[in-house]
Amino acid sequence: xxxxxxxxxxxLFISAITIKKGVQLKYPDYFPKPNYDLKNNPLSxxxxxxxxxxxxxxxxxxxxxxxxxxxxxSYNAFAHTDHSLSHGINDLIGKRNAPGxxxxxxxxxxxxxGAINHLDMQALAPINHxxxxxxSMNNIVDKLKKKHPYPTLFKRAFRDSIITGENILKALxxxxxxxxxxxxKYDQVKKNRKKFSDQENRGYVLFKTNCNFCHTExxxxxxxxxxxxxxxxxxxxxFGRWQVTKKSTDSLMFKIPSLRNLSYTYPYMHDGRFNTINxxxxxxxxxxxxxxxxxTELKKGxxxxxxxxxxxxxxxxxxxxxxxxFNLNFAYPK
Amino acid sequence: xxxxxxxxxxxxxxxxNYFKSYLVKSKSSKHLLNIFRNNLNRLIQTFAKKxxxxxxxxxxxxxxxxxxLSKPKTIILFFIPCFGxxxxxxxxxxxxxxxxxxxxxxxxxxxxxxxxxxxxxxSIYQTKNQCNLIDISKKLRIEINTKSxxxxxxxxxxxxxxSSKQVSGVMGGDLDPMNGMYWTWQSGYINFKxxxxxxxxxxxxxxxxxxxxxxxxxxxxxxxxxxxxxxETNIIIRFDIKNFLSQIxxxxxxxxxxxxxxSVQISKQYANIFSIE
Numbered sequence: 001x002x003x004x005x006x007x008x009x010x011x012l013f014i015s016a017i018t019i020k021k022g023v024q025l026k027y028p029d030y031f032p033k034p035n036y037d038l039k040n041n042p043l044s045x046x047x048x049x050x051x052x053x054x055x056x057x058x059x060x061x062x063x064x065x066x067x068x069x070x071x072x073x074s075y076n077a078f079a080h081t082d083h084s085l086s087h088g089i090n091d092l093i094g095k096r097n098a099p100g101x102x103x104x105x106x107x108x109x110x111x112x113x114g115a116i117n118h119l120d121m122q123a124l125a126p127i128n129h130x131x132x133x134x135x136s137m138n139n140i141v142d143k144l145k146k147k148h149p150y151p152t153l154f155k156r157a158f159r160d161s162i163i164t165g166e167n168i169l170k171a172l173x174x175x176x177x178x179x180x181x182x183x184x185k186y187d188q189v190k191k192n193r194k195k196f197s198d199q200e201n202r203g204y205v206l207f208k209t210n211c212n213f214c215h216t217e218x219x220x221x222x223x224x225x226x227x228x229x230x231x232x233x234x235x236x237x238x239f240g241r242w243q244v245t246k247k248s249t250d251s252l253m254f255k256i257p258s259l260r261n262l263s264y265t266y267p268y269m270h271d272g273r274f275n276t277i278n279x280x281x282x283x284x285x286x287x288x289x290x291x292x293x294x295x296t297e298l299k300k301g302x303x304x305x306x307x308x309x310x311x312x313x314x315x316x317x318x319x320x321x322x323x324x325x326f327n328l329n330f331a332y333p334k
Numbered sequence: 335x336x337x338x339x340x341x342x343x344x345x346x347x348x349x350x351n352y353f354k355s356y357l358v359k360s361k362s363s364k365h366l367l368n369i370f371r372n373n374l375n376r377l378i379q380t381f382a383k384k385x386x387x388x389x390x391x392x393x394x395x396x397x398x399x400x401x402x403l404s405k406p407k408t409i410i411l412f413f414i415p416c417f418g419x420x421x422x423x424x425x426x427x428x429x430x431x432x433x434x435x436x437x438x439x440x441x442x443x444x445x446x447x448x449x450x451x452x453x454x455x456x457s458i459y460q461t462k463n464q465c466n467l468i469d470i471s472k473k474l475r476i477e478i479n480t481k482s483x484x485x486x487x488x489x490x491x492x493x494x495x496x497s498s499k500q501v502s503g504v505m506g507g508d509l510d511p512m513n514g515m516y517w518t519w520q521s522g523y524i525n526f527k528x529x530x531x532x533x534x535x536x537x538x539x540x541x542x543x544x545x546x547x548x549x550x551x552x553x554x555x556x557x558x559x560x561x562x563x564x565x566e567t568n569i570i571i572r573f574d575i576k577n578f579l580s581q582i583x584x585x586x587x588x589x590x591x592x593x594x595x596x597s598v599q600i601s602k603q604y605a606n607i608f609s610i611e
Contacts, residue, residue, distance in 0.1 A: 037502070037503070040502065040503055041503065041504075115519060115520040115521065116520070116521045117500070117501050117521035117522075118501060118502070118503045118504070118521065119503070120503040120504035121503070121504060121511070121516070121521050124511055124516065124518040125518050125519055127518070128518035128519070129518075129519065136512075136514075137511055137512040138512050138514070141512055164506055164510055164512065165504075165510045165511045165512030165513075166504050166505060166506035166510045166511075166512075167506075169504040169511065170504060173503075173504075244520060246594075
């Protein structure tokens with residue numbers, strides 16, 4: 001009798017705590033503290049589900065043909081495979097390659113040039129861009145008000161059936177915050193569940209001496225900007241970070257992408273100029289274009305024998321996270 | 335199956351036992367409660383007789399303080415758009431002697447934040463985290479709710495959204511990006527938006543556009559404004575668009591739509607068009 005009461009009250013106590021705490025981001029203990037402040041946008045299952053529905057709904061574009069997932073497909077670690085430059089409404093071609101979406105809670109600035117200062121505000125850029133989705137937030141609010149079951153879902157998520165730009169963006173953020181990739185072989189090794197092969201271990205050593213400075217473990221990017229010695233593409237004349245800051249020292253600087261899931265996210269670089277990992281490594285060993293603000297780590301050049309290149313690639317492949325890519329919770333909602 | 339039945343019986347038994355013990359308990363506690371109640375009544379009666387005046391005074395004080403002493407006061411700021419001496423109306427043609435041509439305004443909106451009331455240069459009241467969008471076709475007033483009567487001789491406010499709000503993610507109400515006062519291609523609020531037409535502008539449809547914003551140095555466009563005021567509940571603030579346009583070479587400067595040194599210059603120009611009626 002007493003034991004039962006104690007047991008029941010204990011269960012109630014625990015459930016009360018968990019209800020109060022709500023949904024938490026799940027990530028391994030070797031990850032740093034997230035950059036996104038959840039206090040302003042506390043996670044809930046209803047809001048995450050709503051964000052997922054919006055992410056996959058073409059209603060966010062002007063002619064209802066392009067959704068976020070059109071260029072950020074879950075099967076490609078939320079990148080746009082096969083297209084060097086991504087295409088939006090009416091087959092208009094943009095000027096950059098859509099990057100993979102993962103571990104966004106740790107990013108500081110968004111877009112290849114860091115023009116966006118917060119995850120919440122990021123979605124506005126593709127929604128409004130005439131070559132991407134070409135739509136305005138006002139129109140989206142009007143369209144969603146008339147489309148079943150959105151008013152009900154907004155009511156459930158925000159306790160308010162009035163749809164606002166704020167709540168649309170908060171829901172999209174919540175779904176994207178959940179896109180955490182932390183189950184690759186590298187992670188299994190970190191969690192002492194698996195071991196690297198000898199070749200992967202040799203590659204890991206090479207990685208730490210040559211790549212880790214910018215593509216820093218465990219997220220495999222320090223999310224800053226760098227000039228990595230790419231020659232300018234005269235058909236695009238994209239000067240990257242310079243376009244935002246107008247500082248000459250920021251010319252040709254682009255956001256350092258994470259190396260996680262790299263097999264799924266080809267083609268590579270901000271303009272998708274390289275199709276294979278081999279091409280990327282060859283760029284770093286013999287394709288660097290010298291300039292005043294070239295990343296200091298690249299000034300001396302990276303020297304790798306062909307055996308070393310194979311070892312390095314073997315390690316890089318351990319960053320592929322198939323559990324993330326094929327996670328049904330992130331796929332098209334049915 | 336058998337186990338389940340046994341379990342159910344067991345629970346019923348336990349319940350019966352529990353109720354019995356509860357009944358015994360409640361009998362004794364009822365008795366105690368009655369004694370306590372009787373004594374309490376007597377205590378209150380004697381206290382009321384002895385200190386009747388005191389109790390009455392306390393009662394009156396509570397009522398007074400609730401209704402008069404802490405009665406919140408509302409100060410209303412009215413923003414009146416003007417074109418010279420005339421009141422500014424959307425899409426109406428106004429003549430400007432400086433450019434020798436007509437001008438019409440299609441939209442005019444700006445953010446007002448960080449409102450302070452001052453007395454002898456010292457802040458006596460400030461709005462917390464309030465950011466209001468003033469829109470010529472929607473909203474031209476801001477209400478400030480103070481806790482008590484204030485004595486002030488000056489008002490201070492910012493035209494623009496302060497930098498802490500520029501980087502802390504999405505917000506609602508007047509700061510909702512759906513108000514069209516947020517740049518989508520590069521993060522940041524538009525602090526001041528003025529759009530209109532004049533034949534002097536050699537642009538498509540003769541349109542001029544000023545979308546003034548930018549929160550990062552050296553292109554920070556937030557502007558602090560201080561105006562001496564009388565201590566009144568209604569503060570009427572005029573802003574003269576003719577004055578603003580007269581400071582600009584509209585023929586050559588008619589499209590400033592991104593953060594730059596030009597927008598900083600323009601923000602300084604519209605900062606001095608505000609006056610108290």
